[in-house]
Structure formats: structure tokens, C-alpha cells
Amino acid sequence: MTTHRRLAGLPSELKKIVGKAQVIQEGEFFEEHRKDMADYEGTPAVVVRPQSEEQVSAIVQLANRREVPILAWGAGSSLTGAVVRDGAIVVDMRRFDRILKIDPVNWYVDVQPGVVLDDLGNALKAQGFFFPPDPASSFLCTVGGAIATGAGGMRCVRYGTMKDWVLALRVVLPNGEVTSLGEPLPKNRAGYDLVRLFVGSEGTLGIITQATLKILPLPGVRIRRMLVQFADWPTAGEAIKGLRKARVVPDLLEFLDRETIAAVNRSFDFHVEEAEATLLVDLEEPSIPAATEVFRVHHALGIRPAADEAEADRLYQVRARAYLALKERASGIQIEDVVVPIDRLAEYLRFVKEVAARHHVQIPVVGHAGDGNVHPAILYDKADAKSREAATAAFEEICRYAIRVGGSVTGEHGVGSQKVALFRAQLEAHGGGESLRLMKEIKRVFDPKGIMNPGKYVDAA
Template sequence: MMTTQELTEGLQGRILTGTDELLRYSSDASRAIPQGLPLAVLAARTTQEVAAGVRWAARNSVPVSVRGAGTGLAGGAVAYPGGLVISLAEMDAILSIDPGNRLIEVQAGVVTADIDAAAAEYGLMYAPDPASYRQSTIGGNIATNAGGLRCVKYGVTTDSVAALEVVLADGEIIRTGSKTRKNVVGYDLTSLFVGSEGTLGIVTGATLRLKPRPAGTAVTFRATFPSAASAGRAVTAIMNSSIVPDVLELMDRASVEIVEKYHPTGLSTDGAAILVGQFISPASEADATVASRLCKEAGASDVDQAEGDVLLEARRVSGKALDARGLRASCDVAVPIARLADMFEALEKISADENVAIPTFAHAGDGNLHPSVVIEDESAEAYAEAERILDLITDQALQLGGTISGEHGVGSLKFASVSKQLDPATRAAHQRIKNAFDPHGILTPGRGV
């Protein structure tokens, strides 16, 4: 029987094997259930320690899962029975800030909000802001190419990554990218690792691009629509206009009702959908007025406008409200922006046909939806039925030219659906890349691709 003695000797004090510790590091925030306990957890503090752990796993053919804060929603960080969990949470140092070049160098375990706070001291910001940005780590954001409310204007994680430090499956340490704006030397390995979900290598550090913090007054508008489809049409009109919102979010009636029960904000539950947008610039008031007009032209029954974040409050607490409601299974599909109205109509039909509530909120400006299937108990049968309905939702997104995941990643929960989106030849190309970087298949096997 294999033991962890060799691993422990090489990494004194960093290896956890107690049952309580193994349990704590075995799961993430998703509904994926670990099939057994890992053999050990490596609580790494340096890239060299990560490399040593990977070399041990490679010698012993031990599957490796990688964990940051455990906020992932796709089951990508769940431990393997008898596997090694490599935790990067203690690699939490901000190594340097270069305001002149708008760059910041960090370890993978730094919390995303802390990066933004450090940048703010120089009048800069780290733009990507996933809903979990106060808890999630940058390594996990890079692994899943996370998005957020601000990505409609500033792009997703990959748009802010300049360079990476990565531990490969044999323990070799490589560095990709550069600090320059232009760089065409070699393949674009940086983009390859971003979003690879730990299947090609373990990101231990990153050089990130910063943006100037937006100047001007924050002005928010909130529009109520008689149907989610009409709200979708307003989104298409706004995104095809000359104005560029910093935030553009949509909530359907079911999610609004849940939010108002959990955290009353004064939202009307009379309409079928609420669209909320924000502009931060010297022209923010004029831009919000244009957006409000486009909403009315698309059929909005009521439009409010105010300075600051007050009108955004309901959207920011929607995830917590749904969690407080409990007993739900969710996914994150995305469709082309012009098909957003069609997707909401499809969700309404699936909800009616299956006689189940599907509260949905969306990063409307980039077509990314987060539907949840409400279930009434925690039985295996109830979750299986929810998964069946989520498959219907995923299939509909694909029919509209969309994707099975916009920002959460494939992980283990959507692994069975990858073949629906990637044809055999394309998936085989992915597998060749996987085999080249991880020939023995020890890094996050059976997930991602």
C-alpha cells in the first residue's frame, strides 16, 4: 500500500493527512460530491513546493486536484479518492506593483478583491469581478477564466493576464507571456493555460494587467419589463448602440421574488424581468438616459435612474438570496447577445412544460445566464430530475449558438456534456494537447476536456 512518507519527508509541515483536514479540502462550492477521501493535502507556500508535490504524484501515478478558496461551482476542485489535493490558498503574496506599466505580480492564492484594493492605492483597478471576488483566489479565476459584472466593458480574466508561472505535470516550472503589450515570440501559452481548469498545468503565479479606475459619477438605471424577452431585446439594443455600460444585468420575476424575500430592496415584482445597468464616466448621466430611452422603446413599463450603486443592490445579493432559498441546482450557459430574448423565452417554456421554477439572473451584456432549478428535497431522485432539466437548458443554449458554460467552467459536473459542444475532431485536438502536457493523465483527470 502506498504511503505519504516520501511526500512528507520532502515537504515537512506542509502535508495534511488528518481525516478532518482531508474532508475540509475534498469539496468545493458546487453540488459535486467527492467519491472518497484523498490520500493527502499539500498546503503549498511556494512554487517549488508545488513542483515537489507534482513530481511525487507523477512518480506514483497519483491523480492531482488543485484548490484555492473552494468557491468553484463546477466541481473542478473536488478531491480524487486516494489522490493528492494541492492547495494554493497560502500562496497569498502580492509580489510587486508596477503602476507605470499598469501591472501587478501576484501568487495564485491572493484573493481577487485584495488585488483590486492594492491597485486602487495607485488609482488603478483589477477589472474582472466574479460574484465571489471577496473570497475566490486569482488562481481559481485564471483556471476557469472567470467573468463578473464588469466584464461587459472590461473583458474576462484572460483579457487581464499578461504572464503566468506554471508547474507542469512532470514538476517542471515554466513562465509564459511577458510584461510588454506586444509579444509574438512562440505560441500563446498564456491564453492556453487560462481556462484550462488545472488539466494542463498548475498556475502558481501571474502578472496581471490593471486599468485606470473609472472617473466620473456612477449613474445606474433600472427598468421593469412585461416579459424577459422584451428585456432581452433592450439588451441587444443597448449593446448595439454607441454607449458602453460598465454593468448590465438582468433578473427574471422568479429571482426578483426570491431576492425581495431574502433582502427587501423595494423591487417591484409586478414585471416579468428587471434590467439594471450602470455607467461610470464623465458622460454617465447622458449614457444612462440613452439606455433608459432604449429600454422604453423595447417595452419597459417603468425606468428609474439614480447615482451610485443603490439600484444595483438587488442584483449583487441575488446569488446569496438563492443560496438562502436553498435546494437548487444551477448552471451557467451563454448565448450570443442577439439570442438572449430567445433564450429567456425558452426558459419560460421549459419551466411551464416541466412544472418547475427556474429563477434566472444574467450578465446580460455578454449573454451569460445563470438559471437555477428549484427542488423540494435533497433526495438523489430530486437532484437527478434537476440535472435532467439543466440538460434541457444546456441543449437549448447550444441550439441558439451558445455554450454550455460562460464562466464557471466544465469541471466534473458538465464533463458529460462537452461532446455536445465539441465535435469529435475538435475534442480529439483538445485531447492531443492534454496528452502533450500531461502524458500520464495525473492533472485533474476526467474533467475540463
């Protein structure tokens, strides 16, 4: 079938499913769906806003019959091109915005995928609970998007990423069938773990219409937030190694360099001190003396606890807004997301400095240092071919370095269309070439016609 025939009359059929007002082909709302937050682009055939599982199923069946690419949209905050594609039916899931049940005995929450993570966090807090994974985009990103990207975040240093917190899902498969995966139980050994397969599948296996997430009671101990400053990046990396050796488990351990803090101060009118290397650290009170000793041994220039809760919150916002502030500093930005083994962190930070100097590009660094997942943000001038080339070369070098030292090319943002070749290179370098063949087979089993967010990730590798 030609593309023209596949798309002919599609909007009117969609309107029969969701109503006229929910099928969008132009205007501001449509334009919003042409770019993710790293400016990867793709123009949808049509954007559609369903509100029920039946509607999602009918839309997917239609896409399947006509063999039109289809993909789900959460908040479009992803950074790898995973959420954009030319000519696709883009299913905006933000009308799935209800928290269905908070279970205070079994410690889970049933939630729709369009709920913003911070809204979920606030609802849970009111009942004495929390959901640990907290990407820095939690003020805008959705539950569905966070599950599909397998998002990490700041508290992951203690609690792990999304893949550790999803108990069950309801999904619409690429043929339009609806199924449940998993159980709302702390233990469940019945069958292959298809829930985990869906977490981090980047919308390529189906559309999530409901999720059951594990929750925890708010911590009983007092947690203090502090800023710890160092004279240079590698020393901060060594201090993190020191914390590990001292068996200190922080609740949050983020790295920010001078340029990042300066950018946030400028963009959001914060006034945080600008040191060469800063760690933002959350510690449970009993572990503060051991951590302080580690910072002292590593010649911390200053250790400053937040004065009160309002300041603690401001410091968190400085970290959460870092990417948006850095994005304003140049016309182009490549945000990196490699993970290195934590004992290589200091060396890695030194390497990033060398790469920046070699390619004459600015690379501010910010991110989840406690996980070895620090994000170099490669800034470049979009209009200048040389600058673009330098940024790409720096990006490649950093990813290849991660592969060389036994790390991963992505800790949380995912592969999308950004890292397809590097993803393959990682698997091959680490003896996982055959696993890629299996992943491709799995994709074919779920989606034999290849309609669900095609042409990226496993498909393209």
C-alpha cells in the same frame, strides 16, 4: 501499482516537503475540500498547504513518481466539479497570498494565485487602478482559480473575461518542472500562446504559482448604477438588444428575476423592489440619455438610479449574493451557464420559462445578460427522484437549446465533470470535432501520466 501502494507513506513524504502542520487528513479543514459550491463531491487522499514554488514542484514530482492524481484548490467556489476528486492530493494554494508588485507605468500587477480577487481590487484601487474581471464570487475566489476557470463576471460586458487580462504565468508542470509563460508586455508574439491555453484549463495542465495581470487606471468618467424594471423577461431581453442597436456600451448589465431578488432580500435582509424582470445597469454618464430612450421605448416600468455610492454598492451585493441566496431555497440546485448570441436572448428567456413549466421545476434566472450569459438556477428536491430527473431534463434541454442556436454550453463556469457530454456535443455540432482530438493530444503532451486533475473536462469528453 495498486492504489494502496501508491498512497502508502504519502503523508509522511509530504510532511518532509511542507512540514507536519501543513499536511491535513481530517477535521474541518479537510472536510471543506470534499465539496465545491455546487455540492459536487470527492474525498481527497490528503490536503497539503505549500507556500513556495519549490514546495509545489516537490509535491508534483512526488505525485508524478507515484502516479497519484493531484489538483490545485483556490477557494473551492467553482460550480462544476472541477475542484474535487476522490483519492487526489489536493494542493490548497491559499498561502500564496501576496501581491508582489503593482507597476504604475507598465500597468500590470504581479500576484500570487491565492490572493482573493476583492483584496487585489482594493489594493489596486488604493493606487488608482483596477483589474476588470469580477466574478460575482470575487469576495471569496482566488486569482489562481479565476485564471484556471477562465472566469467572467459583471464588468466583462465591457472588458472581456480572464483570458483577455493575463499577460504571463509561472506554472509547475505535471512533471514538476517550473516554467514561465508569456511576458509582462502589452505586445508579445514570441511563440504559441501558452498563457491563453492555461487560462480556462481547469487545473488540468499544471499549477499556477504566479500571475502577471494587466491593470487599467480607474475610469475617468462618472459611472452611474441604476435598476431598470420590466413587466416580463423577454421584454428585458429586447431592451438589451435595443442597447446594442443603439451602440450603448454599459459597464455592467445584469439580469435578475423576481424570485432571485426576493431570495436575496430574504437571505441577506436587503429591501430591493421585486419586479418580474430587473436589469442592474452601470452606465458612463454620456451614454445615459441614449440608454434611457431605449428603456423607455421598451416600456420600462421604472428606471431608478442608485441614490449614492452606498446604495450602488448594496445593489452590486444583491447581484453578487444571488447564487448563495437561491441555493438556500431548495435542497438541490443546478446552476446553468450557457451563452446565447445576444440577438437570441429574449427568445432564450422565453424558452427557459417554457422549460420550467414543462418540467414543473422552479427556474429563477440571474446573470450577465449583456454577454448573453444568463444563469437559470434549476431548483429541485435532492431527496425526490422525480424532482432530480426533472431538473436534469430541464438542464439538458437548456444546454441543447444553446447548442442549437449557435451558443456555448459554458460561458465562464467551465466544464468540470458537469458538462463533459454537452461540451463534446457542442464541438461536434459546430464543426469542432477534430479540435477535441487536438485538445486531448495537448493534454497528453503536458501530462503523459494523466495525474493533473484527471477524469474530467477534455480528458473525459
